[in-house]
């Protein structure tokens with residue numbers, strides 16, 4: 001279990017990211033950097049965050065032909081990040097190519113980044129999946145199927161809703177990682193997220209990590225919000 005909630009740093013610039021991080025003082029965090037910030041600030045900003053002692057989940061959700069993903073992963077591995085991902089819908093050949101790229105791109109003596117696959121985005125409902133993606137299975141079946149493909153391709157885990165973590169662990173193996181965004185506290189705004197769960201639910205369902213963005217970044221006091229979520233996630237009593 002990754003005890004630090006992963007903070008989704010969904011802001012447009014380095015300046016805004018650093019301002020937000022000021023609230024956390026010198027604390028070492030697990031930061032999830034997505035497309036918005038990576039496309040605007042690039043690899044140099046990742047290097048800066050690593051230098052400051054933070055762990056990085058680089059959430060670029062690669063989905064392309066196997067050769068392209070293999071080559072992209074080789075480049076990402078050189079950044080020395082801690083976790084990267086692909087879309088499981090890219091297939092087993094693509095996921096295996098991603099793994100090979102990471103293995104070959106990781107510098108000697110460095111730790112290979114964890115590789116996980118997105119199953120169904122937490123913003124997708126079963127109805128949308130069936131009508132827009134023309135998948136006739138249930139959402140649970142689709143997510144478990146993608147998780148099994150990821151496991152067979154040698155990946156470390158998946159991105160899923162905490163609502164599906166328990167069934168994924170049953171369909172794969174006990175140490176398969178379920179990294180779960182769509183985390184919301186009871187009564188809070190879901191925004192575009194559809195398959196949401198509380199930090200406590202995620203822990204009880206066996207999730208390996210939670211990813212939290214707006215409930216922290218848009219809170220009046222981001223540090224306090226983070227600490228509250230962290231307590232619920234690790235099972236400490238909240239006063």
Ligand SMILES: O=c1ccn([C@@H]2O[C@H](COP(=O)(O)O)[C@@H](O)[C@H]2O)c(=O)[nH]1
Nearest residue numbers: 008034120121122181182211212213214
């Ligand atoms: O299925 C997925 C995959 C990725 N995400 C990412 O997680 C965060 C969630 O942010 P919130 O503000 O807490 O909703 C965001 O960066 C997404 O890109 C996801 O939500 N669902």
